[in-house]
Amino acid sequence: MRKAGNMDKFFITTGRKIDEKSYKKAQQLAEKCQMPFVERDGKSLEQLKIEQQLDKILLVKKTKIVIVTAVGELFFHPNMAQLRIKKLLKKEPDNMIEAMGLKAGMTVLDCTLGFAADALVSSFISKIQVVGLETDELLSLVISDGLKNYNSGITAMDEAMRNIKVININYKDYLRQLPDDSFDIVYFDPMFRHPLQDSIHLQPLRQLADISAVDAESIVQARRVARKKVVFKENSKSREFSRLGFTKIAGGRYSNVHYGVMNI
Known part of the structure; x- marks a missing residue:
């Protein structure tokens, strides 16, 4: 893994309670990401920041990898995806799935993964595989690790x-790079260029x-x-739909999120 610009301000350490598995994982990631590995030695994260003169931390814990920044922590958790899946299990509709027209066996390319909620x-x-x-290299690392290791208790x-x-x-x-007709659905969620008021939890991600x-x-x-559709998620009041040529808009009547749909 090449060292990205934002990695220059990071160092890697472990949680206060160190186990052999997470310790080895932290060392391996430090080598892979070309970041300094810092022994925890019972010190607080703030103490380590001062000593290292670095303001961001990749924190390897027993159950997850956490990106620690000045505005908060970022780690993988299914969050809203878990609630949406529980509703789908009850046969309740999902606006994104309806906009996509997604069925079992259809392939999806999520161009803007983020926390992977929509991909999930x-x-x-x-x-099948999405x-x-x-x-961002660090974000892809944390989310990929979470998707491989997180256990929700729901088999599906x-x-x-x-x-x-x-x-x-x-x-x-x-x-x-892709050939024509590589995926059934190509999907974009460009992080809401005009952030919603209730999206404070996204601030670490926005960094x-x-x-x-x-x-x-x-x-x-x-x-x-795309073989079937291009779907674009944005703030319901966004002008991005018209700028990019999306004339068909889907989503709940009172939802602050809408989906632009282009049928192929």
Whole structure:
């Protein structure tokens, strides 16, 4: 793994309670990511920050990897995806799934993986591998590790997590590499360029994720790659739908999230 720009401000350490497995994992990640590994020695994270003169930490704990920043912690958790999947198990509708027209056996490319919530719901329905793209190396590492190791207690959801393939690449580059008609659905969730008031929990993610606008050329490439639909998630009041040529809009009447849909 090459050392990305934002890795320069990170160091790796373990939780206060050290076990052999997480200790070895932290050392391996330090070598892989070319980051300094710092022994915990019972010190607080703030003490370590001062000593290392670095302000961000990759914290390897027994059950998860945590990115620690000044605005909060970031780690994998299914969050809203878990609630959505529980509703789907009760045969309740999901706006994203309906916008996609997603059925079992259909392939999905999630161009903006983030916390992988939408990829997880997609994987639960499709029952086959979903490919998720993430530009940031640290974020892709943390989310990929979580998808492999998190146990929800719901067998179908755990299977859906294991069925997501995370690729650390910019979607613009990946789309250009793909042959025509590679996926049934190509999906974008560009981090809401106008953040919602209730999205404070996303602040650590915004420090790492690419929140730039999706360009028109990427939509052209997505249409080439998709066999059935291109789906674009945004704030319901966003002008991005019209800018990018989405004329069909799906989503709940009172929802603050809508989905632009292009049928191929």
